[in-house]
Amino acid sequence: MVYPPSTFSKLAYGILAFALSLSSLSCSTSRTGGASSASEPTITHVADGWANNSVNVVAFRKNSLVTFKGTQYTAWYGADRSVMLAKRKSGAATWEIQKTNFTGNAADAHNTISLMVDGNGFLHLSWDHHNNPLNYARSVSPGSLQMTEKMPMTGQREKVISYPEFYRLPSGNLMFFYRDGGSGQGNLVINSYDTGTQQWTQLHSNLINGEGKRNAYWQAYLDKNGTLHVSWVWRESPDVASNHDLAYARSLDGGKTWEKSTGEKYTLPITEATAEKALAIPQNSELINQTSMAADEQGNPFIATYWREAGSTIPQYHLVYHDGKTWQKLELDFRKTPFSLSGVGTKRIPIARPQIMVKNAGAKASVLMIFRDEERGSKASALIINKLSDPKWTILDLTPGSLGSWEPTYDTELWKEKQILNLFVQKVEQVDGEGRATIPPQPIQVIEWKPKF
Template sequence: MKLYHLRSLFFICVLFGSTIVVSAQTDKVTTTTIGLGWANNSVNTVVFRKNSLVTFKGEQYAAYYNNDQALVLAKRKSGSGNWQVAATQYKADAADAHKDISIMVDGAGYLHVAWGHHNQTLNYAKSIKPGSLTLSAQQSMTGVGENKVSYPEFYRLQDGDLLFVYRDGGSGNGNLVMNRYNITTQKWVNIQQNLIDGEGKRNAYWQMCIDKKGTIHISWVWRETPDVASNHDMCYARSNDGGLTWEKSTGEKYMLPINAANAEYTCRIPQHSELINQTSMFADDGGNPFIATYWRDSSSTTLQYHIVFKTSSSWHSANLGFRKTAFGLGGTGTKLIPISRPQIIAWNKSGKQSVAIIFRDTERGDKVSVAVNNDLQSANWQVSDLTAMPVGEWEPTYDTELWKDKEVLNLFVQKVTQVDGEGKANVAPTKVQVLQWKP
């Protein structure tokens, strides 16, 4: 079904025109360097790291692989340029860009770390005490469904407990698992063994966030095969009770597991639309979800960034429209792509909804760039660069907890090289930095 036929569906994609203003905002940016990191692929900078940076009670933590493929942890007092850096006892096959490191600090101050997964047995440890960069021995969580782990992600709930979300299974044939960590008992329990069911035919590539009220929002595209070209559609669910029960944006309860037949479709996007997977989403203070991604509309040859968002009773899609270069998206493995997957943040200013997407585009010299709209109803986007130098095949990740608390954006930045199809470059290690920008 073509996108312009969607007006006959219950969920409608509305494509807005965009006015683009180009400027530079490097004067609003500060950076600090942590150390040198592995740069032979994009494993330190893939967009699905949750998280690369995290702040808890005035201290910010970071994680990355160094040039020896060792897992490195670091922390600093918020705003300080002095980092405490510690290489851990753990290594991973950093040459596979899927095998990222994800971290989170629980409400008791313990740092939790998962690393080195691409259909691998779970690699997980936590700090030996609150505030420490020394990790415990590896441990399991629940002991069930932990042999084919991919895309580990941590999230902190309002009460300080953690969620851990991952794919159990392979590309085109996998299910979404969710565990919860109790800071009182210091134990993990499984709360969803198969939240989104691929039914042995497909799998969901998701993005997730938790808003200030504690509601969990998740959105995803379906993939039919390991070929990225088989990505299609955008779906949505939310939970108001820590992930136990789920509903659609209308409040209608889901019968679990969610599958292709009962999912809420926020936007219908056909296969072979250059639709990317694993991007980002954000929910504002009112609990309104915003999803950032990219695809090519059926009426265009050029792939564009889009945001999909909910206002009152309707889903909408905005085509940012500022890109000019076409490219195709297909094949398996980590691809060499001329643009990054985007991150999205949103805030309210003077009663108007502001949104920003953070991205990297070869058209703009592969710099860290941002597109800001200070009134989403106007569709006026201001595009600017946050760095003067290129960052290679970098993708954006940021400190979600710092943004949630202070509305200050701290980005994990490193210049990296990605060879197409899971290739490995041979370059010297590069600086791992934290870039700060306040809209």
């Protein structure tokens, strides 16, 4: 069934879209060479969803939105914690919505919903994981929102799963990443899906080995050339303060073999001792887990995250990137407010983990970073660097009001294909240490914006 917005909703969201366009024209800047031009952002309403924590809008969802052959899909937890699915023609104002038979422990912000569409048009869904058995299903036919019953993938290492992530290779086959084990003692598992046989196989049971002492909090990025990039921070214990270092690996053959940025082949599994350090960062640096990744058009990796430099009390966003020869670091030092990361569970943090997108390559690379910061009213904000060789930046806000504890996720496939940014947006409140707020369901929205940089 298609659920069109009410007359009131159309008016309300029209006003909001207008406000968004105005907000994009006025920006505060730092080290700026002038504001970048951009199309006006537009916003569409999907439905209302669970908002008592940040489970629908944590930065490690892969994906919250995904486009395949002109159709865009999304998912979220409804007010009753049911897994909800929706699709639309790309850019359309109305969505077809389907309530599934699946539910999840939405009160735990780790338990995200991840989506991907394979090369034959089947929708793949994984949900509700924080050190518990696999939850996985796929659509009964290409383009359908009707899902199969829950099913296994390979039957191997599927009992203690966290952080499910799908990636689609240029062939249309899929990869599925997840952590096997707990915080401080987990390993990275990768499964591979063949669209021809519709079967999963386990490609690596332990790609990044915590050796029972630590675990890797990773993010991956599949570039246009089919190179798979993975970066991660190490954590020594469940305490977030024990995060340290930025490490890197890449695969040129769909995840089978792995190498460093130098081309040196890894002996698997990768351990702390053998991992390439993109940057050494000590523990107790307010380094957040789960980096954000992208690559320029020559396949050079970019990492965005935040931490506090030695001698400073203020965590700042940073870009760590490879220029084709060596790793480089750029501190985006616009923040003024200190905070500290420590303890366990999902934290209530005054800034969001960022998302990074890159156009062009080398010295001419342009960077877009999406983030949220209480200093800017907890809005969806965009930092733009027009040319990396002259790293001046412009910051503008894409929403007129606070999004609470929102973190950015976006449609990676639409960005790769058309450089159109579709952000999944919902105002939520995260109580520190896996707490739960008491607020009514809040609107799920998609912001569409085509930055010109």
